[in-house]
Amino acid sequence: MSDRRGRRLAERCHVKRLSWAIALAAAAGPGMVVLAADGPVDDQLVIDGREMITRTMAPAGHPLPEVLSGWLFREAETRATEADSFANPGMLAVERGEELWNTVDGSAGKSCTSCHGNAADSMKTVGANYPKWDAAAAKPVNVELQINKCRVAQMGAEAYGFDAPDQLALTAYVKHQALGTPMHLDLAAGDMQSWWDKGKAVYYTRMGQLNLACASCHEASTGKYIRADHLSQGQVNGFPTYRFNTGGMVSLHNRFRGCIRDTRAEMPKAFSDELLALEVYVTWRGTGLSVETPAVRQ
Template identity: 75%
Template sequence: MTALVPGIAFAGGPVDEELVIDGEIQMITRAAPPEGHPLDEVLSGWLYRTEETRLLETDTFENPGMLEVQDGADLWNTVDGSAGKSCASCHGDAEESMAGVGASFPKWDEASNRPINVELQINKCRTEEMGAEAYKFDAPEQKALTAYVKHQSLGTPVAIDLAEGHMQSWWEKGNELYYTRTGQLNLSCASCHEQNNGNYIRADHLSQGNVNGFPTYRLKQASLVSLHNRFRGCIRDTRAEFPAAFSDELMALEVYVTWRGTGLSVETPAVRQ
């Protein structure tokens, strides 16, 4: 029998339903785990949400996160910086050039000798190609443009390449962090998302913590929430000091947690409570 974290009550697990967006895009919400994965099946967080929340994600017109995705589309075509360029100046139509791209991040970046995510890739393009300032962490523009880029991979299975550069060593560091208990509550990521997924904590149904839907629209915050914001929020909730966004610790964790969701469809922007 699974040992429960204090304050968590058994809830019954994920629903047995399929996610189809706009009646056309069949999403993969259950996938076979990659080799070495600790769980028998990889499950989307969508399966753990209430019926009302699940329905919001089935229709792009009803999905509240799509408003910020549209903001991202506007930013894609907006000229900014000393080079007089927009994203579209180099990459053209995002529906074509960005199709499938978001499903393969984080990637290895030789120049910085570390993994980078979509947010950091956007900032790299802005500073090096556009002559524009990098977006500050969680700036509305950063979240909107990241969501727009990742939305072009809607339905594409998550698949990162651990053979690139030193991605494997970052995976190993992320794996270590995932199981490290921290804070006054002495909890790890695994305490909730591996040992207790399917249970409730503070009226929220715990999922496996897969990140295939980020940036995610969270109803209680009424806006898109970035992945590193969510990481920091979880660490804060253990009553521990949280690392800076895009720090080595959180980038390693992003590599590992993204791998854990291998095979699930990109859902950006997912809708969660």
């Protein structure tokens, strides 16, 4: 293509885009907001009077300069629903989780309260510091698995199945206690570093018929549209999350599996080593972001 033709084409495209913008502005009329084509928005998340950290400097060795919460990539109505804990439907799961926390279950006649007392004190930072190194199992343990461990070993109860409503509710309740606390993992504990390495390898491995890695969307294309959806950095600080899409709570491993399914790859099992390693790595990628559980997403 000659330079002149190229320039003409560019001008034409520019004019076309401009006329679109005018048409949109006219259609929107006064008082309505035309959504910008790329995020994130400049907004402050305050939940129950507490300021959340939704934007922070990335930790050393992070591929992106700034770590951004997925909240900044959502539409105004979705953002407002999360900011109002009364309107947030995820809080229903948190309430159910509180009931479970106080409910005796299993042969030992114990509830969570029997050992951990008041969750507001004992679980204050748990949601921000998991997955944690579990020396006995010689692998990291996340909140869901820790709950199951307690249920089996301490309470003599059955472990929750993956994504059982009670698992989602209790996990949401436990993580919600850390609302506002910046996420931070202790990678020096045990073998955490090697799991971080494994997770990083998963993050950058292209998979599926579409040949996409996590990084293809959430690192290289943050802020762009994927069809009608807005790509965030894929941060995990709000899980389990309430999604309007399904009208229910979505766990982190469900989300991982959903993304992997969308690349048309075979999905690893929930809580498999592969996904646990990914959880360690992706949690680290959000270091410094406030825990937002239960976040509200589209």
